[in-house]
Amino acid sequence: MTTLPGGYTGKILQVDLTTRRSRTEALDRTLVEQYWGGHGFGIRLFYDLVDPAVKPLAPENPLIFAVGPFVGTPIPLSGRHSVVAKSPLTGIWGEGDVGGKWGMALKAAGYDVLIVTGAADRPVYLWISEDAVSIREAAHLWGLDAFAADETIRRETHAKAVTGTIGVAGERLLPIAAIVFDGHDARMAGRGGLGAVMGAKRLKGIAAYGRGATPVRDPAALKQSIKAVAGDIVQRTMALKDFGTAGGVLPSNELGDLPIQNWRGGLWTEGAQRISGQRMTETILKGKYYCGSCIVGCGRVVEVDSPAHGKIAGAGPEYETLAGFGSMVLVDDLEALALANELANRAGIDTISAGNIAGFAFEAFERGLITQADTGGRELRWGDADAMLWLVRALGTGEPEMAHLLAHGVRRAAEALGGGAEAFAVHVKGMEPPFHDPRAFSSLAVGYATSPNGASHWAATHVIEGKVALPELGYPSQVDRFATVGKGILTAKMQDYIGTFHTLRLCRFLIRIGARPVLDWYRHVTGREVDLDELMRVGARMSNLKRVFNVRCGITRKDDTLPPRLLKEPRPEGGAAGYLPDLETMLNEYYDYRGWDRDGVPRPETLERLGLGREVADLPRAEPSGIAAPEPRTEAGGRRAP
């Protein structure tokens, strides 16, 4: 057997829920060297297993969970895991990037990858430990919320097991259903409806526990390398520790980044102050939550005990949730937002999609496209916290019928409602965007348009526009957030760079420390010497393979766009007033940099250069464009736009 680099258990666990059989396969060295782990394993294995025509809720759509070589090592902020499948929300590539402790538990149980295929004929859960893998009956869990399911599963398996569960939303196959990891601590695979894929398999939960260690080639050097930067990490993430991601609400509002009133407002200063992380610290915050191996502790633990909202104790709202259920619908009641967060987590729904749906629904109500007849008499009025809470509960169950429609996402809801609703349905490829505005950070325009899973800010380009420097990638200082030229290249580079964080399973809040420590850690853990060019090549390989999959699902340039509200309606006031992104210019630059044609299809020579020559045959037959492609660049120090 070929010896693997350090950092891996060397095992893939395959579970077929149709046959109720499991087996272990060896992790292939080529897979390790070409894709490293996490999302990389996910896309490669998924691509090889799946016909792109597969229906997202069909048994043939596998759920793949993967960790990376850093998981289980002392590397700080390295406890994350990846979840991939075809998305029920978008019908294309779906991926989740999850914090918490479940990934570490899977690895400690002895596995780098878990592939779940088929569908059980009745509810089950998986129990994975070092000693055995079992598929257990879960009829008694069906109908429980995600937290209650976690408690019961741990009682039945091991007190220290870590679970991933679905709530009622996943059971009811709602396309905004999430997978809830770590029980009450609620770290989510939120985007794209992966919870519905799990529900379609009648898989209520997955528990993992083990005591296995991750092999490290040079533990002493790794320890030194971590020590050299640990203080810097803590300093640079101080605001995250003190205020969580919620601390971003105030600057986001001032910069014109915070979406307000379904993306149509410009400034909401008093409201933002009332729902900020700083206000949370002064009022309902009781503690901090740390993901596995994290030294930052950006997670919030809150307590509320109020006549209006009852008692809540547990995971507090992140920035996205505060924006989604707060500024998007003008609700400035922090306790109500904490309750909304709790409701969403228990039901197992994505708060980013749900927040966008809330904004859409309130505007649809304002315009008379949704009425009290649809909402059981409830008025969806801006600023009404009770209305917001009603909607969150309704989205979690898919009841009444209007909520069921809304829980299919704003794209489908707008199509069904008609009446011009598409003009204010904000999504890309069917997935609603995170609450950072491409009219405030132009790179987000091309980032949302090209992200393989629909509108997603995972590439963190707005951080580079915000202030963080990455000299190794050609960004020694701040980048003008409203500039157009250079943003296509910035986005492609960051998608590839952060993409490798998703293979190693690092938290992207480490972006501030630069690439050198990451490369050193990779060498010390795996024993493999790689440079920044190789790191970027791994990222580019993943980006291109995801794109080929999506092209085979029918995605073309016409889908790489933004919704009308973000493309044509400037913010009326505030720090980004009047600005609209020039998407077409940025998109052309992006495609050229990537080595794709002007329809967004990877060129054969691009795929071959990245070791994806086999996939050339999967491309649609190209029409000659007559436009010569510039030499694509994937090296880190590539040309910076003038």
Place this chain on the structure above:
Amino acid sequence: MSATGSGRSPESSARRTGVCVSSLVRVRLFAPFDRLCGRRDVVAEFSGTPRLAGVLLRLVEQHPALGRYILKRTGNGTVDFENYFLACVGENIVLPEDMIQDGTEVKLFVPHAGG
């Protein structure tokens, strides 16, 4: 640095005299900086046109509790401002090396990092 209302407002000295011999800069503090300083706005007067770094150093001298977020003093006596805060003038994010003109309001936040 003086609290708003306790001294003259930051009018442009250049407009009055035609020569920038001094600059008044207003710093608008957002949470938690306002709490740490005990006020929401502070005004500083500088000879000539300061860089943001100078404004921040003056701020920390007067309100040492801000130092934790604003800067780190290295062993060799230099000051590192990187990534601990976010400063804006109007719609523009400004960096420590940027010049701050007379009459400008600088907004100071914790870094922008929604997730």
